[in-house]
Amino acid sequence: MTEVERAGVHKEHWGFNDEGQQEILLDPTPPARTQARLLIHEIIHGCYNATGDLANNAKLGEEDVCGYLDKQLTAVLLGNRWLFDVLEKAIHEDVRIV
Ligand SMILES: [Zn+2]
Numbered sequence: 001m002t003e004v005e006r007a008g009v010h011k012e013h014w015g016f017n018d019e020g021q022q023e024i025l026l027d028p029t030p031p032a033r034t035q036a037r038l039l040i041h042e043i044i045h046g047c048y049n050a051t052g053d054l055a056n057n058a059k060l061g062e063e064d065v066c067g068y069l070d071k072q073l074t075a076v077l078l079g080n081r082w083l084f085d086v087l088e089k090a091i092h093e094d095v096r097i098v
Contacts, residue, residue, distance in 0.1 A: 013027075014026070014027040014030060014034075014038050015027065015038035015039065015041060015042045016042065017042040017043075017045045017046050017049075019046065019049060024039065024042045024043070024046070026038055026039060026042075026097055026098045027098075028096065028098040031094070031096075032089075032090040032091070032093075032094045032095055032096045032097065033090060033091050033094070035090055035096055035097040035098065036086075036087050036090035036091045036097065039086075039087070039090075039097055040087070043073065043076055044069065044073070046072075046076070047068075047069050047072030047073050047076065048068075048069065048072075050072050051068040051069075051072060053068070054068045054069075
């Protein structure tokens with residue numbers, strides 16, 4: 001993604017998971033709680049795409065999908081100790097993420 005594309009990402013999406021850069025971009029204009037939801041949404045996209053099995057297998061049921069995603073989300077939380085604090089402040093204290 002070029003810098004121009006990065007700067008304009010919020011015009012087409014409120015959030016974007018740039019997996020090539022391992023970075024999530026968020027629109028800075030929505031309220032904090034909406035930003036928290038968007039961040040969680042983009043993390044879930046990353047978890048989904050990290051499981052090649054999941055993305056390529058339309059026959060998986062809900063429990064299988066949740067089983068894949070719980071492992072991925074747990075890994076995200078293990079690797080990003082700051083994440084709960086950021087979400088807590090956005091959701092309960094109206095502190096914007098970006
Ligand atoms: Zn989405």
